Amino acid sequence: MTITVNSRTTATAPSPAMVRAVGVRKSFGSNEVLQGIDLTVEQGEVVCLIGPSGSGKSTFLRCINHLERTDGGQLWVAGAPVGYELRGTRLHELKDRDVCRQRTGVGMVFQHFNLFPHMTVLENLMEAPVRALRQPKARVRERALGLLEKVGLAEKASAYPRSLSGGQQQRVAIARALCMEPRLMLFDEPTSALDPELVGDVLAVMRDLAASGMTMVVVTHEIGFARDVADRVAFFDGGRIVEIGPPAQVLGNPEHPRTREFLAAVR
Amino acid sequence: MSVMTSIPVAADTDLTTVPRRHPLRWLTGLLLLVVIGLLVADVATNPRFGWAVVWLYFQDVSIFHGLLTTLELTVICMAIGIVLAVALAVMRLSANPVVRTFAFGYVSFFRGTPVLVQLLFWFNLAALYPVISFGLPGVHLDANTLITPFMAAVLGLGLNEAAYMSEIVRAGILSVDHGQTEAAGALGLTRGQTLRRVVLPQAMRVIVPPTGNETIGMLKTTALVSVLAVHDLLYSSQIIYAKNFQTIPLLIVASLWYLVVTTVLGVGQYYLERRYARGNRTLPPTPLQRLRRLVGTHANVDRSLR
């Protein structure tokens, strides 16, 4: 599949936006999961994606990282088309290696942490910077230890992930993503798999991160977090964004009946 | 059947527990011991076992050389098998349907024909291709000198093993949670790095135990190469008994050596499995640790008894 871009788009290509999605579509077989997503995330902005199960939030997030290929529309991260290279007016699909290079600029945190169980916490943090970015070990190590300190787990550097609580594992996963020094962080329901009393620690780390100016796209069911931290909230339903705006508007005074229904259900 | 009746007992009465007896367990154990005892006595006293001859040839130099050849074959064939198996397993999981089908065909072919037949085929390769050139100009190899019996054995056993091992490796790779591949990809690791650094180390836990069995199986399967006149452990003893007609004692010699090596391999496998179970669960102590603990804690036991 090739996506052709008109020359006007090309002229404005290095866009200042961190994420720019224009009519992004994605299907699994006959199931059209994303039916034209338009979303722009500015640098330093925190956008929360909310919406019912199966509405396509995770799929959209995964498209931003090219873990899923899009079937239509355009998706740009930091001015570069995701998974493609712009040559003239044509988008050429990237080789695996270049896709990997593109992903190094985007950190991702999963619902189930996905830490590497055969590596210690420190090794988990160091693996990608050393292997994918080929940075010197000593420098990475220093940065990794600093990040562990920041997420409050300095003393767990040599522990194996399975010996940690869910909340601790998720904080390690955040530190692991940050160790790549990404420009953009994606979170897919980072607290959904946690016991209620552990959610706070993880959200606190994410608040700090947002305050430090990191650009973040967060899929979450934590309405409180979205209200406090998000610059904008997007409500997904049936593969579309039906409502988007500042949290006070979308969460406090929703226009769309589906949004109202959803918020009433999660409260 | 007894019916339980509850008899009221004062709460402060000291009650003693009487452990259940197991008379049947004792009886079967005893019977088995008697049978084993009779068997051992017979084997030890039957002169046709020729224990003196066994002991003599157990230390024989040509038997020892045969054993070395057997070990050498086992190591080389397993090495070939494992390396090819990883390649085949990765091919089976490839996105390219041609590559996938090739790997599937390879496995079906080598698993579907007896390894003895494969060995004979390799041994008689010269009949099919008297000259081997690998399709390259200037390369002109005589198949009869290239395919020595040992070479035929290595090819036959190694390629066949690859088919079996590839299924084991594939199962191992599939046992690793897909989230691991995803997380590695999201961090920017290439597919090769993900396989080597993240997936295979975790797959080892599933791969190692059956690989131990395969190695032990391979050690025994190498006995087949005696039909190609490779001087392995079995063939070396056959040469001797062809001359002195001490068939049974020499077969016992070979069996004893096979048994010694498989036992050693079994112990090695045990420790290897423990190594790859790291970070997964608390491990039970090894027999050695148990022994040490038993000796070491006697003082404590005494104290607690006092």
Ligand SMILES: Nc1ncnc2c1ncn2[C@@H]1O[C@H](COP(=O)(O)OP(=O)(O)OP(=O)(O)O)[C@@H](O)[C@H]1O
């Ligand atoms: N790999 C896949 N193959 C086929 N269908 C998929 C795949 N991944 C997701 N889907 C389907 O896409 C739809 C959207 O899934 P998605 O995970 O994006 O929803 P979500 O909004 O994140 O929901 P949740 O809140 O439950 O996580 C669902 O109907 C799901 O079944």
Ligand SMILES: [Mg+2]
């Ligand atoms: Mg989801």
